[in-house]
Amino acid sequence: IAGITQAPTSQILAAGRRMTLRCTQDMRHNAMYWYRQDLGLGLRLIHYSNTAGTTGKGEVPDGYSVSRANTDDFPLTLASAVPSQTSVYFCASALQGGTGELFFGEGSRLTVL
Amino acid sequence: KDQVFQPSTVASSEGAVVEIFCNHSVSNAYNFFWYLHFPGCAPRLLVKGSKPSQQGRYNMTYERFSSSLLILQVREADAAVYYCAVCPSNTGKLIFGQGTTLQVKP
Numbered sequence: 001i002a003g004i005t006q007a008p009t010s011q012i013l014a015a016g017r018r019m020t021l022r023c024t025q026d027m028r029h030n031a032m033y034w035y036r037q038d039l040g041l042g043l044r045l046i047h048y049s050n051t052a053g054t055t056g057k058g059e060v061p062d063g064y065s066v067s068r069a070n071t072d073d074f075p076l077t078l079a080s081a082v083p084s085q086t087s088v089y090f091c092a093s094a095l096q097g098g099t100g101e102l103f104f105g106e107g108s109r110l111t112v113l
Numbered sequence: 114k115d116q117v118f119q120p121s122t123v124a125s126s127e128g129a130v131v132e133i134f135c136n137h138s139v140s141n142a143y144n145f146f147w148y149l150h151f152p153g154c155a156p157r158l159l160v161k162g163s164k165p166s167q168q169g170r171y172n173m174t175y176e177r178f179s180s181s182l183l184i185l186q187v188r189e190a191d192a193a194v195y196y197c198a199v200c201p202s203n204t205g206k207l208i209f210g211q212g213t214t215l216q217v218k219p
Contacts, residue, residue: 102207106154
């Protein structure tokens with residue numbers, strides 16, 4: 001593994017189902033982020049973590065939860081998926097929070113029917 | 114509301130210099146970040162800073178509330194989405210613009 005790995009790359013999900021998007025980085029970065037990408041809206045921050053054991057809410061956190069049990073992993077969970085959560089989700093990391101220099105994964109495309 | 118503004122689409126011809134403009138309304142953000150995104154790939158940082166800078170064919174202009182990304186000798190392979198972002202000092206979290214799709218005609 002080199003950089004950030006996201007899984008799955010693509011998923012179709014029925015509304016109401018629970019879904020976890022996985023994100024792993026091997027760069028020993030302290031900060032990690034989840035963004036969603038929507039046409040005309042750019043990249044919007046869902047949740048973030050400045051260091052293992054801490055998390056925070058971004059611009060659009062409703063319907064999502066995260067955990068940061070260790071430095072490498074930052075999973076994003078949709079407890080009960082809704083069609084408006086259809087999007088492309090990007091995980092990112094940074095050596096330290098607040099630098100603006102993010103390293104992104106290749107994205108996970110999620111379709112909620 | 115803190116926002117970053119950029120055009121949705123810019124079109125150019127091969128070999129030209131392309132300019133993608135960005136401005137923001139964030140009072141405590143002083144650095145611009147320009148990211149490149151090819152669909153299906155990971156977005157990556159092209160250039161950043163609080164002053165004019167250059168990275169290869171990419172130039173960044175700087176004013177307090179605006180920046181332009183200039184791509185020299187643009188190629189068809191440069192067709193992608195370019196994101197402008199700023200980082201407010203009080204939150205440390207990037208605010209992205211909507212992204213600009215660059216179209217390049219041969």
